[in-house]
Amino acid sequence: QKEVEQDPGPLSVPEGAIVSLNCTYSNSAFQYFMWYRQYSRKGPELLMYTYSSGNKEDGRFTAQVDKSSKYISLFIRDSQPSDSATYLCAMRDSGGSNYKLTFGKGTLLTVNP
């Protein structure tokens, strides 16, 4: 079983739709959870950064973490064509000897005008 599982999609939605992206994980030591957006042939761009369980909202984006279920989500409201990209979840533990990120494989999202 991979440490982080993410449905690769592709996911295609009409403009204005609410998008839900999800990841599950198996490592209970993960404490920090991130969502990155990656446009084609570009580097990942940090969208949301959360610690432990709970919700975090930033504009049209909401990140949710449910540590009891080992499940994280990213919601995009009023989706726009410019949101079309690959969305990667990433997570890491509290530190110790290294601070590497473990990534999901990414979900390809297309928002159609």
Added chain:
Amino acid sequence: DSGVTQTPKHLITATGQRVTLRCSPRSGDLSVYWYQQSLDQGLQFLIQYYNGEERAKGNILERFSAQQFPDLHSELNLSSLELGDSALYFCASSASLAGIGNEQFFGPGTRLTVL
């Protein structure tokens, strides 16, 4: 623009050759991470340096090595290249090692093609 720079953008080389990828972290960031992204494996952590010292190793092959210099830029050296080494190589940097503000910011990547 994340503030992390990587050179070159593209690199085309032959099997058996050696290449060096360069990364300059964001101003003030002490920690540098290298990742490899391929279609089948996704983004995989390779190695981490903090203020010149190696801190962690991930799925890095013995043919690969890295270092971080006193000015905090880092280089990733790939030798005896194989076709399977073709991938995007990303560098990321963060301000420190600890704390909730330790977000990693990624550079634009170097696309390596081994022919």
